[in-house]
Amino acid sequence: MTAGDHNLHEVRRLLTAGDLDAITPAQIEQIERALADDAAAVAALGRQTPPLPPSLARALQDWEREQQPAALVWEHMWSAIDAAVLRSRRAPVAVGRRRLRLWQSMVAAAAGLILFVSWQAYPLRAVEPWPLRLAGEVDIEQLEVFQDATTFVVSLDGDGGQIIWVLPAAENL
Amino acid sequence: MNKPAESIVEKAELRLVQQAAAGDRAACRRLFEQHREAAFRVALRITGCQQDALDVVQDSFIRAFECLGEFQHGAQFRTWLLRIVTNRALDVLRARRVRLAIPLDGHDDEARLQLADRDPARSPQVPLERGELADRLRRAVESLPPDQRAVFALYASGDMTYEEIAEILGIPIGTVMSRLYHARRRLCAQLSDLAPRQLGSRNTTQRPTVRSEAKTQRG
Numbered sequence: 425m426t427a428g429d430h431n432l433h434e435v436r437r438l439l440t441a442g443d444l445d446a447i448t449p450a451q452i453e454q455i456e457r458a459l460a461d462d463a464a465a466v467a468a469l470g471r472q473t474p475p476l477p478p479s480l481a482r483a484l485q486d487w488e489r490e491q492q493p494a495a496l497v498w499e500h501m502w503s504a505i506d507a508a509v510l511r512s513r514r515a516p517v518a519v520g521r522r523r524l525r526l527w528q529s530m531v532a533a534a535a536g537l538i539l540f541v542s543w544q545a546y547p548l549r550a551v552e553p554w555p556l557r558l559a560g561e562v563d564i565e566q567l568e569v570f571q572d573a574t575t576f577v578v579s580l581d582g583d584g585g586q587i588i589w590v591l592p593a594a595e596n597l
Numbered sequence: 598m599n600k601p602a603e604s605i606v607e608k609a610e611l612r613l614v615q616q617a618a619a620g621d622r623a624a625c626r627r628l629f630e631q632h633r634e635a636a637f638r639v640a641l642r643i644t645g646c647q648q649d650a651l652d653v654v655q656d657s658f659i660r661a662f663e664c665l666g667e668f669q670h671g672a673q674f675r676t677w678l679l680r681i682v683t684n685r686a687l688d689v690l691r692a693r694r695v696r697l698a699i700p701l702d703g704h705d706d707e708a709r710l711q712l713a714d715r716d717p718a719r720s721p722q723v724p725l726e727r728g729e730l731a732d733r734l735r736r737a738v739e740s741l742p743p744d745q746r747a748v749f750a751l752y753a754s755g756d757m758t759y760e761e762i763a764e765i766l767g768i769p770i771g772t773v774m775s776r777l778y779h780a781r782r783r784l785c786a787q788l789s790d791l792a793p794r795q796l797g798s799r800n801t802t803q804r805p806t807v808r809s810e811a812k813t814q815r816g
Binding site: 439444445447449452453455456457458459460466469470471472473474476480481483484486487488490491492493497498501502504505506508509510512513 | 620622625626629633634637638641642647650651654655658659662663730731732734735752753755756757758759760763769770771772774775777778779781782784785788
């Protein structure tokens with residue numbers, strides 16, 4: 425057993441015996457650190473009830489007896505508690521919850537409406553169908569052959585527009 | 598209390614809690630009557646003021662009864678209630694700290710103890726009445742930093758294990774031991790003239806009690 429183990433054993437013995445005043449500040453720090461990693465020691469020492477010296481218990485009783493509320497004070501307190509709990513169980517909480525639900529529903533409905541409108545509006549502009557038809561007349565305006573590709577500028581149906589077409593070289597296909 | 602008797606008491610209390618959660622006002626009242634004094638004593642030890650303690654107890658019972666649905670049935674109602682009381686009382690202390698700028702970190706412990714020693718009213722030769730002793734105890738407890746005061750308030754109930762105190766405060770058992778140790782040292786230093794070596798005397802220290810397995814493994 426090392427000196428540290430022996431010391432820890434001694435602190436545990438003192439704690440178990442309730443002799444808290446025989447422990448040094450360094451020992452209490454040591455036991456605090458040791459308990460962080462020792463579930464068995466926590467379970468064993470955790471069941472201890474730290475002793476209350478009789479002189480301290482008497483002084484506490486004197487202090488608390490002086491301050492002890494009268495029966496009437498307890499009665500008033502109970503009335504206040506009962507009334508507050510009744511209020512919270514009835515109207516205020518119910519209204520609060522209803523308001524919360526209504527608020528959530530309204531936000532959800534508004535979000536749904538915005539999504540629907542966006543979905544309707546967006547395709548009208550961007551996904552409008554592009555009519556496809558075969559060109560009756562195709563003229564090659566320009567043709568250039570490069571090492572990697574061949575480019576064409578093609579005119580369709582006279583004034584039907586021009587297309588630039590890039591055709592990769594065969595070895596790149 | 599033997600195990601069967603404890604079990605009967607726990608079942609009766611669980612039934613009472615269930616009835617209170619279902620809106621039974623008589624059950625709420627019985628829980629209030631059973632636990633109000635323990636709650637008051639803890640609140641008084643932390644706040645040091647009767648009116649603040651009464652406010653804390655009232656707020657804590659309202660909160661407890663409103664939130665009975667959150668109560669875990671493996672736990673004890675008293676433990677759960679005292680957790681609410683302790684937190685509420687510490688809130689009161691924090692609010693007061695803002696007004697009075699009381700240091701909370703305990704770094705001025707030694708300076709405060711020295712000031713206490715210099716207080717001429719605390720001369721060991723002056724005989725004190727029990728009322729004065731109680732008053733000095735109150736002032737000594739008030740001089741503890743809030744974290745030590747909360748541990749002391751629960752320890753002073755006299756029947757709580759380290760495990761229960763740790764559960765109520767949500768801190769490790771080693772931290773409970775450390776805070777209690779330092780709180781007791783400070784109190785001994787301030788009150789030693791009243792009853793020399795009595796707060797910590799080996800001769801007068803009671804043997805600790807150990808809770809039964811059945812009690813501590815519940816919940």
